[in-house]
Structure formats: structure tokens, C-alpha cells
Amino acid sequence: MLLSYRRVFVVILMAAAVSAGCRPAERKYEGPTVPAFTGRLTHKGEPVSFPGEGRVVLQLMFEKGKGPMGVRIQPDDGTFKVGSMAIGKYSMTLIRGNNMYNIPDVLTIEEGKTEYEIELGKKWNPSVSGSKKGG
DSSP, X not given: OHHHHHHHHHHHHHHHHHHHHHSOOOOOOOSOEESOEEEEEEETTEEOOOTTOOXXXXXXXXXXXXXXXXXXXXXXXXEEEEOSEESEEEEEEEEETTEEEEEEEEEEEOTTOOEEEEEOOTTOXXXXXXXXXXX
């Protein structure tokens, strides 16, 4: 009986060691970053707000494959704040509840720039609680 417990224990240890070795290594971005910046969502140059809505998130996907990263949008004025972030280009999706809107432009984070305005695009419809596809 003791021998079978040992075998089970050894098998469990081996399985744990093998599964730990099979996990993909998490890549850490080692390139240039900015310390922080702020931004605002706009439509036709005017600020956008989301009164009475739940959580609104700007999802960013870095061109070099890291992400996605979620940035919380302030519902009263459509602004956001971001801490340290890699310099480069990001595709963007606005998430409102269960709905997603693909923002047609890319966000380009530049060294020394501290404020960004993100235009939601021609197909943005503020009266709809999100749209499945945008652009």
C-alpha cells in the first residue's frame, strides 16, 4: 500500500514538473516607454461622454504583440489616464458593456507627448449602446 502511494506521489510530482516546463515564457517588453499620459475620446472633434452606462474600457493592442491592455474611461467626460506604456502603435477597441466598437485609427504613443485625443470615427453612433463593428 505504501509503495502505491509513493508511485502516485512521484507521478504527481513528475506531471507538475512537466506542466511547469511547458508553459510559454512571458515576454517582457524591453523597449522605450513613456512614464504617463492622459487622453480624451471625441466624435467629430467634440468630447464624448457615457452617462448612465456601466464600465467603459478602451482596449489597446500593442503592434509588437503585447496586450491587450484595458484603460478605464471616465463616463462623465470620456477622459482617461495611463501610467507607464511602451512607445509605438496600438489598435483600439471601445468596450461598452457587452458591446465592442473597433476604432478605425491607431494610437501612436510618442516620447515626450503627454496628451492624446482619440477620434471615434465616422461610424460611431453615440445613441447606440455600442456596436459590433466600427470603422
